[in-house]
Amino acid sequence: MERAYKVLNQQVFEEGDYKLVPIRHEDRYEIMRWRNEQVKVLRQKGVLTPKEQDYYFDTVVNDLFSLKNPKQLLFSFLKNDVLIGYGGLVHIDWDSLNAEISFLLDTELMRPETYTAFSNIYFPLIVKVANQANLKKVYTYGYDLDSFRFLPLYKNGFELEAYLHEHVQINGVYKGVRIYSFMLC
Amino acid sequence: MLKELGDIESSDLNIEKLKNWKADKFLCDLIMSKPTTLSREETEDWLYRNKVDENQEFKGLFLNDELVGVARLMFINKEDSIGEIGLYIGGENTRGLGLGTMALNQLEKIAKDKWGLNKLYARVLDTNISSLALFERQGYFREGQLKSHYRSIITSEWNDIIYLAKFI
Numbered sequence: 380m381e382r383a384y385k386v387l388n389q390q391v392f393e394e395g396d397y398k399l400v401p402i403r404h405e406d407r408y409e410i411m412r413w414r415n416e417q418v419k420v421l422r423q424k425g426v427l428t429p430k431e432q433d434y435y436f437d438t439v440v441n442d443l444f445s446l447k448n449p450k451q452l453l454f455s456f457l458k459n460d461v462l463i464g465y466g467g468l469v470h471i472d473w474d475s476l477n478a479e480i481s482f483l484l485d486t487e488l489m490r491p492e493t494y495t496a497f498s499n500i501y502f503p504l505i506v507k508v509a510n511q512a513n514l515k516k517v518y519t520y521g522y523d524l525d526s527f528r529f530l531p532l533y534k535n536g537f538e539l540e541a542y543l544h545e546h547v548q549i550n551g552v553y554k555g556v557r558i559y560s561f562m563l564c
Numbered sequence: 565m566l567k568e569l570g571d572i573e574s575s576d577l578n579i580e581k582l583k584n585w586k587a588d589k590f591l592c593d594l595i596m597s598k599p600t601t602l603s604r605e606e607t608e609d610w611l612y613r614n615k616v617d618e619n620q621e622f623k624g625l626f627l628n629d630e631l632v633g634v635a636r637l638m639f640i641n642k643e644d645s646i647g648e649i650g651l652y653i654g655g656e657n658t659r660g661l662g663l664g665t666m667a668l669n670q671l672e673k674i675a676k677d678k679w680g681l682n683k684l685y686a687r688v689l690d691t692n693i694s695s696l697a698l699f700e701r702q703g704y705f706r707e708g709q710l711k712s713h714y715r716s717i718i719t720s721e722w723n724d725i726i727y728l729a730k731f732i
Contacts, residue, residue: 474598475715475722515722516712541708541727545683547644553682558708 382444384452387511392454392504397497399467399504401444402453406462407436409485413464416486419549420522448473452508456484456501463488464497468509468517476515480505491527498531506535510563518560522547532559565628567663569635569670571615572624574608578631583607585634585654593718594692595652596725621674625653625667632658635667637675637684645682647675651695664698676732683731689714690724704728 382401383390392399411432418426427435443449450471456464466482482501484494509517519537521528537559545553572578583602585591592599602610614622619640625633632655640647651667653659675681686704688695707729712722 474717475713477713518710540710543685543707543727544729545731546646546685558710560710562712 384444384449385447386449387452387508389511392507394500394504396459397500397504398457398460399454399501399508400457401455402440402465402467403455403462404436404440406455406465407432409462410465410483413483413486417483417489420524421483452478452512453481454505454508456482456497458497464501466501466505468505468512468514471512471514476513478509478512478514478517480517480519482519491525494527495531499534502531502535502537506561506563514563516560516562518558520556520558522549523555523557524549529557529559535561537561565661566626567661567666568626569623569667570626572611572622572631572634574611578624579604579607579611581631581654582611582634585652586610588654589717591652591654593716594689594695595650596687596689596714599717621647621671621679623667623670625663627655627658627661627663630655633663633667635671637671637679637681640679640681642679645680647679647681647684649684649686651686659694664695665702668698668702672730672732681732683729685727685729688726688728690726691716696726696728699728699730702730704730 384401390401408429411427414421414423415426440453443451443453451467451469453467454465455462456466464482464484466480468478469481471478484497488494488497506517519532539557540560541558543556546556547554583604587599587601589599614620621637623635624631625635633653636650637647638650649671651664653663672684675684686699688699705728707727710725713725714723716723
């Protein structure tokens with residue numbers, strides 16, 4: 380069943396073989412699997428169970444489609460209609476008109492060359508979503524791990540606004556957090 | 565002049581002050597919080613929830629036993645050993661008395677001794693000159709500036725948010 384965000388006039392955002400569609404219920408277990416595989420680099424406490432994921436999708440995600448100004452706009456990211464990732468705009472501040480971009484790729488695609496290629500499609504698409512939602516600014520909040528995660532941001536016009544030193548522990552080592560942003564027209 | 569941090573009792577006077585501060589749009593704008601109008605019971609409930617929050621240290625700033633502000637360690641993350649500082653002084657004629665300095669010193673001590681934290685940080689509006697000066701005097705350094713990140717509820721203009729941090 381296709382769902383629609385009230386705040387958007389357009390629901391599907393396409394670029395060649397790729398598209399963002401409002402997050403699909405049937406994608407929830409695949410998303411759960413990726414989140415659990417990549418839990419160390421996410422702001423997620425512990426692994427998700429199918430029951431927890433069902434509850435999240437049946438309550439939090441479902442509610443997003445009934446709200447005029449939801450806190451999140453989540454999308455399934457497809458290539459040739461096959462799910463390869465998901466993400467969207469989260470922590471949306473409708474007063475200050477900004478939102479954080481979230482993005483998670485299929486774990487098997489988390490290699491520098493594939494991540495870079497897919498990011499260079501994804502980021503422009505999500506900026507289009509933000510423009511549709513009449514937001515003024517989008518930003519990313521990511522752990523300072525591999526440089527390949529950040530290079531696509533520079534390529535797509537994002538600027539580093541903050542570097543939070545030793546802000547998170549991963550595998551017992553302190554890492555920084557990078558905040559990049561993009562001002563919309 | 566006795567300046568100290570302490571627990572906030574649910575007295576009529578304290579609840580009334582907290583209620584007023586939460587509705588004060590100028591104060592709320594300064595700390596990037598939405599002003600809210602609460603009943604007495606709702607304010608009591610808000611106070612209780614903050615006091616029992618396991619990831620927060622919620623204290624009152626007292627001047628000669630009178631509540632004049634709130635000081636808190638928020639979003640305490642024990643795994644990452646970090647916490648965010650929240651601080652506001654709502655009492656009248658209480659600026660320039662060293663309350664902010666006292667509060668920061670006390671919060672840092674609590675953060676280190678009780679919680680074993682490694683780093684404290686704060687997010688301050690670029691227009692909040694006195695807070696920026698306070699933090700920088702106390703050894704906090706700037707980690708970034710989020711441009712046009714907060715729209716003032718007073719002026720409707722966009723302001724920057726400065727990230728400040730200190731390793732304790």
